Amino acid sequence: MAIIRPSPxxxxxxxxxxxxxxxxxxxxxxxxxxxxxxxxxxGRSDERAFVGWPxxxxxxxxDTQFLLQQLHYARHHPYADRWLIERPAGASTGPIGRLDxxxxxxxxxxxxxxxxxxxxxxxxxxACMRWLQDSAVRGGAPAxxxxxxxxxxxxxxxYRRHGFAEGDSRSATHRRMxxxxx
Numbered sequence: 001m002a003i004i005r006p007s008p009x010x011x012x013x014x015x016x017x018x019x020x021x022x023x024x025x026x027x028x029x030x031x032x033x034x035x036x037x038x039x040x041x042x043g044r045s046d047e048r049a050f051v052g053w054p055x056x057x058x059x060x061x062x063d064t065q066f067l068l069q070q071l072h073y074a075r076h077h078p079y080a081d082r083w084l085i086e087r088p089a090g091a092s093t094g095p096i097g098r099l100d101x102x103x104x105x106x107x108x109x110x111x112x113x114x115x116x117x118x119x120x121x122x123x124x125x126x127a128c129m130r131w132l133q134d135s136a137v138r139g140g141a142p143a144x145x146x147x148x149x150x151x152x153x154x155x156x157x158x159y160r161r162h163g164f165a166e167g168d169s170r171s172a173t174h175r176r177m178x179x180x181x182x
Contacts, residue, residue: 023127025083025099032084035095040066042117073111077102080111085124099128107178108136110146129162137181147174 028036041062048058073080077100085097096119100111110132115125136144146164148155150173159177169176 022088023124023131024086024088026086028082028084028098032095035084036098037063037066039098039114039116040069043114045117073100077104077109077111079104080109085115085128087124096124097128099132101132103139103141106141107143107145108132108139108141110144113146125158126162129158133162133179136179141181143178143180145176145178147171147176149174 041059044062044065051058053061073082080100080102083099083101084095085099086095095116097113097115099113102109102111113125113128113132132144144164145167146159147169148159156175156177159179162179164177164179167176167178
């Protein structure tokens, strides 16, 4: 079963992010699953110290959680854009991150913005966020919202730097953050 779907909007299927970083988005495909699974694991690496599981158990847990995440996105956001973030040709080999965005609702929902651990702190996340906010303005969206798991203070600080504020949330595990087009 292919869970990763390419962008339903061919206009945005191959996008360059404006900025000095020169990043490019391309639709994620089933062939990108190994990279996406690795990226998912990197995003949860801080948890590993708390559980103390052997490698095989930890990797099995991550495999299951990654699959559940993909199934959740496919079920609740079936037409979301699912992109890989790449540096310009020749600048690196392979993707450096992912950006999943549901533009099928008035308030755009950022499902996932993840940058691989080797590329964090080098401006890619900020470039993607600026591109996303500019796109929301051009696309007529009133806002962008997202959910951050409680305890992910690094992500909360990142989104606050980009103008997101806490929004109403009914979740016990995640906080909702909203950026409103002014």
